[in-house]
Amino acid sequence: AINSDPREVVERHLQASRSIDSDANNPIDLVVWPENVIDVLDFESSTELREVTAQASRLNSTFSVGITEDVNQQHFTNAQVIVTPDGQVVDRYDKVRRVPFGEYMPMRSFLASLGAPVDQVPRDALAGTGPAYLDVPTASGSERISVVISWEVFFGGRAREGIKEGAGLIINPTNGSSYTWTVLQSQQIASSRLRAIETGRWVVQVSPTGFSAFVDPSGKVHQRTSISEQAVIDADVDIRTGQTIYVALGDKPWVALVILVFLFGFISRSRFRPSR
Incomplete structure (x- = not known):
């Protein structure tokens, strides 16, 4: 939930990861955690990185985890990072499209002068500037994946950017805890379906409170969880190549x-x- 203790959120995801089994006959290339489930000052020097590394090492799998980091009293970052089994943070994508009035307050000074309750959003997320993909080390080599954090999935151009750069899969780590029992959850799944069809790629949507699911390139939804259901879902997904008309144009x-x-x-x- 939105008001959950940050440490409790991490523990729940560690518990879920500990339930995963992997062996030589059933290797796992990538484990994806949702958006901003780790809230720290500096992830690379944190206890949470060591805990994620322990699970990545146990499974011999790469982890993609959602983090927020404090920059100062006015700003924070919202990012998805790649953690390898040896504890290295080898790639990072900072969310580019922030949620207005949720992750930042547009025209903060002007609205404050009008008496608007701008303190309801006390800090602003810093917008990322990097390309919308992550490079993921696997046993068979590095794979590029497109990443759209949370509501970025509503914008076709965000997913397309990663695909244009050679991504063969889309991940959508999200945290819709502010909208748990609203139509937004269904809208987000619908948007993941659109992105899958537009790009000809699988979409992996991961959420701690909303729907988690796999969406195949035809737009069919697989293994969709229920609202606020704690579950670990897994699937073999194809790394696709080529460009659809939408990706090209x-x-x-x-x-x-x-x-x-x-x-x-x-x-x-x-x-x-x-x-x-």
Whole structure:
């Protein structure tokens, strides 16, 4: 839940990870934890990194975990990092599209001057600037995955950016605890389906309070959990290659097409309007 003790959240995810078994006949390439389940000052010097490393080492698997780090009293970061079995943090993606009025307060000074309760969002997340992918070491080599944190999955261009750079899979670590019993949870699964179809890739959605699921490239949802259900789900997913029409062309041609359709309709209506 949104008001859960940060340490309790970490313990729950460690407990879930301890329930996973792996052996030479059933290797696990990647374990994904949700968005911001670790809240620390500095992850790379934290106890939490050592605890994640212990599980990564036990399973001989790479972990992708969601972290928030304090920058100062006014700012924090929201990132997804890659942790290897030897405890190295080898890649990091900082969330680019922040949630307005949730992760940051737009026009904070102006709204404060109007008496708005800007203290309801006491700190602002710093926006990332890096590309939307992570490189994941596996037993068979490095694999590139596209990463869209939380509501970034609603924006096709975020997933497309990683795919354009060679990603063969999309992960969507999220934490919808502010919207646990709302329609947003279903909307997010629907958005994961869109991203899967648009890009021709599997999408792995992981949440501590909302829906977790695998979505195949046709948009079919597999193993969707219930709201706030504690579960570990696993699947063999294909690392895909190639580009769909959407990945190749992006949004601009479709926006132009919509504009042309509206213009055609407007011109046709004006041209054939009956005289009085």
